[in-house]
Amino acid sequence: xxxxxxxxASRRLVEGLFAPILFQSAEPLGDSAHVNIDSSVIxxxxxxxxxxxxxxxxxxIGELAVNGTMNDLAVSGAKGHALVVTFILEEGLPTSVxxxxxxxxxxxxxxxxxxxxxxxxxxxxxxxxxxxxxxTTGIGRFMPQVTVDAGSVHRGDKVLLSGPIGDHGxxxxxxxxxxxxxxxxxxxxxxxxxxIEAMVAEAAPGIRWMRDPTRGxxxxxxxxxxxxxxxxxxxxxxxxxxxxxxxxxCELLGLDxxxxxxxxxxxxxxxxxxxDAALNAxxxxxxxxxxxxxxxxxxxxxxxxxxxxxYGGSRIVDMLVxxxxxxxx
Amino acid sequence: xxxxxxxRIVELVPGQTHLGTVEVAGVRRKVDLGLIxxxxxxxxxxxxxxxxxxxxKISEQDAMEQMRLLHMLGEAEQAMQEVRGYGLDxxxxxxxxxxxxx
Amino acid sequence: xxYVDEFRDPELITKASEEIRRLADPNRHYRIMEVCGGHTHxxxxxxxxxxxxxxxDLIHGPGCPVCVLPMGRIDDGLAVAKNPDVIFAAFGDMMRxxxxxxxxxxxxxxxxxxxxxxxxxxALQIARKNPEKHVMFFAIxxxxxxxxxxxxxxxxxxxxxxxxxVFCNHVTIIPAIRAILDxxxxxxxxxxxxxxVSTVIGCRPYEWIARNEGxxxxxxxxxxxxxxxxxxxxLRQLRAGEARVENxxxxxxxxxxxxxxxxxxxxxxxxxxxxxxxxxxFISQSALKIRDExxxxxxxxxxxxxxxxxxxxxxxxxxxxxxGVLKPAQCKLFxxxxxxxxxxxxxxxxxxxxxxxxxxxxxxxxxxxVSISSVA
Numbered sequence: 179x180x181x182x183x184x185x186x187a188s189r190r191l192v193e194g195l196f197a198p199i200l201f202q203s204a205e206p207l208g209d210s211a212h213v214n215i216d217s218s219v220i221x222x223x224x225x226x227x228x229x230x231x232x233x234x235x236x237x238x239i240g241e242l243a244v245n246g247t248m249n250d251l252a253v254s255g256a257k258g259h260a261l262v263v264t265f266i267l268e269e270g271l272p273t274s275v276x277x278x279x280x281x282x283x284x285x286x287x288x289x290x291x292x293x294x295x296x297x298x299x300x301x302x303x304x305x306x307x308x309x310x311x312x313x314t315t316g317i318g319r320f321m322p323q324v325t326v327d328a329g330s331v332h333r334g335d336k337v338l339l340s341g342p343i344g345d346h347g348x349x350x351x352x353x354x355x356x357x358x359x360x361x362x363x364x365x366x367x368x369x370x371x372x373x374i375e376a377m378v379a380e381a382a383p384g385i386r387w388m389r390d391p392t393r394g395x396x397x398x399x400x401x402x403x404x405x406x407x408x409x410x411x412x413x414x415x416x417x418x419x420x421x422x423x424x425x426x427x428c429e430l431l432g433l434d435x436x437x438x439x440x441x442x443x444x445x446x447x448x449x450x451x452x453x454d455a456a457l458n459a460x461x462x463x464x465x466x467x468x469x470x471x472x473x474x475x476x477x478x479x480x481x482x483x484x485x486x487x488x489y490g491g492s493r494i495v496d497m498l499v500x501x502x503x504x505x506x507x
Numbered sequence: 508x509x510x511x512x513x514x515r516i517v518e519l520v521p522g523q524t525h526l527g528t529v530e531v532a533g534v535r536r537k538v539d540l541g542l543i544x545x546x547x548x549x550x551x552x553x554x555x556x557x558x559x560x561x562x563x564k565i566s567e568q569d570a571m572e573q574m575r576l577l578h579m580l581g582e583a584e585q586a587m588q589e590v591r592g593y594g595l596d597x598x599x600x601x602x603x604x605x606x607x608x609x
Numbered sequence: 610x611x612y613v614d615e616f617r618d619p620e621l622i623t624k625a626s627e628e629i630r631r632l633a634d635p636n637r638h639y640r641i642m643e644v645c646g647g648h649t650h651x652x653x654x655x656x657x658x659x660x661x662x663x664x665x666d667l668i669h670g671p672g673c674p675v676c677v678l679p680m681g682r683i684d685d686g687l688a689v690a691k692n693p694d695v696i697f698a699a700f701g702d703m704m705r706x707x708x709x710x711x712x713x714x715x716x717x718x719x720x721x722x723x724x725x726x727x728x729x730x731x732a733l734q735i736a737r738k739n740p741e742k743h744v745m746f747f748a749i750x751x752x753x754x755x756x757x758x759x760x761x762x763x764x765x766x767x768x769x770x771x772x773x774x775v776f777c778n779h780v781t782i783i784p785a786i787r788a789i790l791d792x793x794x795x796x797x798x799x800x801x802x803x804x805x806v807s808t809v810i811g812c813r814p815y816e817w818i819a820r821n822e823g824x825x826x827x828x829x830x831x832x833x834x835x836x837x838x839x840x841x842x843x844l845r846q847l848r849a850g851e852a853r854v855e856n857x858x859x860x861x862x863x864x865x866x867x868x869x870x871x872x873x874x875x876x877x878x879x880x881x882x883x884x885x886x887x888x889x890x891f892i893s894q895s896a897l898k899i900r901d902e903x904x905x906x907x908x909x910x911x912x913x914x915x916x917x918x919x920x921x922x923x924x925x926x927x928x929x930x931x932x933g934v935l936k937p938a939q940c941k942l943f944x945x946x947x948x949x950x951x952x953x954x955x956x957x958x959x960x961x962x963x964x965x966x967x968x969x970x971x972x973x974x975x976x977x978x979v980s981i982s983s984v985a
Contacts, residue, residue: 357727358559361534426532429613430556431727432510432701488619489626489833491656493970503701504727506510506558506754507646507675507961510647511753511805513612539730541760542870553612555808555861558700558750559728560757562808563867565612569860577621577834580628580841 188394189402189497209389210254212320221256223247224315230308232275234353236345236364239312240279242441244286244294245369246392247316252371253388253444255324255378261287261316263297268307279310290369292316321375323382328406330386335475336453337411338446340373340460341366341468343396344424347438347502352427357504359430361423366442368465374444376463377456384452390444394498397436399445400483401497411483413473413495432505436485437498447475511557513565514538516548529556612860616832617655625837626660632844639665641843642933643801644786646673646961647831653970655833665840668933669966671785672803674749675702675959676931677886678778681917683708686747686776687716689912696722696739698732699747706958709919713747729761729775736765736773743772745908748779753805755779755897756870759877762899762906776908777899780884782806783814784895788886790822794934799843801836802828804858809874811866812854819852830858877903885918887955888927925954930963937967944968 210223227243243263251258263283267276287294345366352359370390378385387407391399396418400411420435428435442465448456453471460466479494486492514529514536525541527548539560540547546564548554554561633639643649649669652658658667671677687708690697697713704714704725717723722742726732729746736744748758758775765773782803789795802815807828815826825846829839839857846853856862877900884896899907908914921927925947926940937943937956947953949965956962960969 356725356731357536358731359534359536423533426530426534429512430514430531430534430536487656489622489660491659491833493654493656496969503704504725505702505960506700506727506750507650507673507702507959511808539728539757539760541764542756542867542873545869555805557753557805558757559730560760562753562805562870563861563863566860570612570615573838573857573860574615574621577625577838580621580624581631 209250210256210318219320221251221254221318221320222315223250223254224313225250226311226313228308228311229350231350231353232279232309234365235349237367237441238279238282239310240282241286241367242365243312243314244283244290244292245367245441247314248290248292248369248371249390249441249444251316251318252369252374253326253390254320255326255385255388256318256320257371257375258290258292258316258318260293260295260318261314263294263315264313265297265299266307266311266313267299267301268309269301269304271309275309279312286369290371321378321382324378324385326385326388328387328403331403331407331409331447331475332386332449333409333475333477334450335386335447336450336471337400337413337473337475338448338453338457338460339396339419339470339472340370340443340445340466342419342421342424343391343440343443344420344428344435344438346441347395348424348427348433350439351431357431359427361427363421363423363427366440368442370442370444370465373460373463373466373469374446376459376466377446380459381448381452381456384449384456385446386449387447388444391440393439395435395437395439395502396445397434397483397495398497401495403447404481404483407475408480410476410479410481411473412476413483413485415485415487417470417472419468419470419472432507433502434495436495437502511555511562513553514556516550516552516554518550527554527561529554529561531556613832616830616834618834622660622833622837625834625841628841629665629837629844630662632841632848633662633664634848635664637664639799639844639847640668640797640933641665641799641801641840642668642670642789642797643829643836644670644672644782645801645803645806646676646959647804648801648829648836649673649963649966650961651831651833651836653966655836656970657833657836658971660837661840667801668797669930669963670789670800670933671886671889671931672751672782672806673956673959673961673963674751674754674778674780675706676927676955676962677780677785677888678706678749678955679885679887680708680919680921681885682778683713684710684917684919685914686745686908687713687721688915688917689745689776689908690716690721690723692743692912694742696724696735696742696744697747698724698726698735698744700727700749701725702959703747703749707952709917729758730764733761733765733770733773736770740772743774745912746773746775748775748777750779751782751803751806752779752809752874753803755878756809756867756873759873762877762903763873765906766903771905774906774908774911775899777878777897779878779897780886781880781895781897782810784892785886785889786815786818788889788892789932790818790824792932792934794929795932797824797933798847799825800827801839801843802826802854804828804830804835804862807856807858807862807866809867809870812856812862812864813866815854819854823852825852826854828854828856828858828862830861876900887921888931890928921955922953927954927956930956937964940964
């Protein structure tokens, strides 16, 4: 059960089981794969969406499915061109719900500038599939000026974040209704491609690495980077954008916002010479007003993420182990 | 055991005297006021919340007194250092006493 | 006032840490125990050790109710939960704590109805909404949490909600502190007293520590400024050779405690003659059991309880770490066989446990040479 939450257990499953058996390439695992067909390199990625409830403030499973895959392509430096979608539907799911999701996907695809070109549907018995599971697979072309490579990250590079964290995960937690909390929060689900394109236009040579901090949050994503590049990521706590309501919910439940899933944000590591231009470009782009620098790459602590406070205290933030759990202690 | 946080009572639930709605940074939750029934809060009061129950009212006065004490930290020492800096010693080695404990 | 940000003011934190440096005698090595798991967590989360001089050693105490819960009690609770009509409800803290047959979460994956609740009141609500099932609330916690369980039981009885029971593992803090001080290897100078337990029991119960053992106690809040101010107060006492109980957390802790909370506890609970604490052994009069008047809501009376006893592997040195005799990293299993992902001992299981806190926050930091330059 811990394997789906996006942290250490997921990583072990992918690296320990899937990679040696399935994946031929020895490349480090990124968000999208590079596929060579007759000397054209295309990007391809796939993702499954199993969220519950299906609809929540700010979006629904269909939108997540479109935006999620487009974002995986975008942070790999690729512009999504076409999507195919698979539905696994639970017997008895009202047609109106399915129609709503299909419409939501069409609208999201339109906003993201991508076409859904095909798909498949299966129905499974009542009691399975939580209503609906969706898988989307996307292909696209790599933006030629950009290379996303953890190996190119250097000491001194800046870490950029596109906006406030924790909105999606907390919204879902509250939408499940088990915790009796009310807050004015919505999922941040959106396609980040246009912000990335804007950044690429101004700062392409300085972009070292990008990723979207979905399950497991910023902490998990940056820990993966730290491991892959062998360096340390040092963040300043007070620079990390956080909405009050997310902070309040996390305080009440004893959760760390750095471990909470986001569906409309991305992290970028940019060389210091290009960091200002990159940030400016994102800030000017629609939806990028809250983007900011939250930290930088240093040699120590190697392979780890450190969060510092204004008064000189600091703590190591590890990858998520299992789902973030509310605590009382 | 220990995660308890401050929240502001925004309203008491009509008809259910032991429940109140509390707000923490824009997030609202109903909490049980049964443990502070000897000194029931009103809307606007701050309470300490633990596992969905209000444990006590938070005394603004005590909190402000604490902040005052914190602001004063080191001031006695600073005053002493300033006095030393005036060069009032007449060549003897006067030992400046430490400030008395609070 | 918002009661959070003000107590994290960086300038005041710097001031407080300077005062601590000034007060700490450079020829002395101070060993100060924070009893409460929440304080342990706060110290690590705010990186407070970074702002203290090196001759102040903060020793983590046993105030972590998850850590001191014997594995056998988890097995017992889960044995009841195996019943298909039973819903097992517990705080998030319990979900990954391993019993001998797995943790509540692992049981959930195998089909047991396990639910996370944020409050015992939520568990009672699940019972109201599911009349055909029985909800068993697995209660843990010190005196901070026990009154809420008590009040919930009182409400269940008053409403006649009979498909609800509590498996009670509430423990009391004073016997744990006594066990620490009775330990022959122990050498402590002072205590940072529990914060939220004290909102219920007040400050009087600590007076014997100052009077009989000669150690100062300051009951402390959980924000960085609270903890630093408490250290200032302790150091002032130590410098003056005093030993008193002081209340730093005045805005929330009443000296006499919370009478309504104590009344609720007295109405519903009585002390067990003895109870096993993981790592510390059997301690008398240290845990709560539900009174006969509430027998119908006592899971131990309604269901057959196996009474499992599990001994920890000998190599795990939890007891010594719990008592502050060893630091987490000094246990032979720390970081190798025993990590947060596969915990062997109690202290690695809860995020408040000294070993888990140390591992998650400090372990790699201590191993690397950290140079923190200004960012952005």
